[in-house]
Amino acid sequence: MSAPDETARDERHKARMQRKKAVVDAKIAEASAERGLLLVNSGNGKGKSSAAFGMLARTLGHGLKAGVVQFIKGAASTGEEAFFRRFPDEVRYFVMGEGFTWETQDRQRDIDKAEQAWAVARELLQDPEIALVVLDELNIALKYGYLQLDTVLADIAARPPLQHVVVTGRGALPGLIEAADTVSEIGLVKHAFQAGVKAQRGVEF
């Protein structure tokens, strides 16, 4: 581009960005409520649990405490568990599941495990010292009917007013989505697994 073209482009860019800034600033000014949020990360793509653990890191960065209950995964020790267990004063970390349900093939056993996990989750949801509760793979336990949605929603609704909760897992139930403040649907565009690449340390586990 010639110099005048370049200048014109820069001017258009500046004008567009000024308009965008005005819109964003106005939205921020409007949004003023301060309260704990219920977030749901669902969908078939990769990143539902990872995003919850990123929020956990963010919470610790603010000097706040957090709790984690893993409902289904956890027979295998994972990288995030090894990492966040380094901070026992800041993170209460509970691995309650014993492998995916297709590993166990025993429905009553899965129900019992899910109920034990929910008892632990309820304790975290009653503790005002805990700024964030991660309920990892809870959606799976709800989808298979191992836990009742009504019970789960009632306990979440009764939590301390500034506590955030993030629920992960495929197949979030409509009632949970209805109750949530923020819902992300993580879609699979493509996955290395489809191309014959095995699960990689640091990426998948």
Place this chain on the structure above:
Amino acid sequence: MSAPDETARDERHKARMQRKKAVVDAKIAEASAERGLLLVNSGNGKGKSSAAFGMLARTLGHGLKAGVVQFIKGAASTGEEAFFRRFPDEVRYFVMGEGFTWETQDRQRDIDKAEQAWAVARELLQDPEIALVVLDELNIALKYGYLQLDTVLADIAARPPLQHVVVTGRGALPGLIEAADTVSEIGLVKHAFQAGVKAQRGVEF
């Protein structure tokens, strides 16, 4: 349900889960390649950067090292930055952007900043000690043309064979998606911001 119904339901569940386990086990057996992956987290929903930082935690949990370059965000200090800077021997953390582009409104300045950031990213992409490189909001810099996709893809392709790279940000370019191994599109189902809730500490920053 009566007891016989319950038993029949448990049996059906077991049979279904046995079939599912067989399918999953076969897929795992097929997937055998061991190599560094290029992951892209795009879309309009919440969780793109959080998922990358969750992977970072996972990487550290395996005793590996990582590097982060934040391309656009970062004028404000965020929770994840405060947290991961606690581990200077394990994480090389660079905040190169100075606010979103609609804050600066100066195209040439943004290009210069993006090029400086890429020089840092290239160093990480040449370091075999680094198991994971997070290129946070790189998609924004590419979308606005602050960096050239060809240059970026060439540097990523030339990295050590076992190094993983995760790129975040809305509007991933088709050429990047084409080059990637795993791509997640994070869709916005709903967001608390739309309901007048302001950005919350530990959730949004």
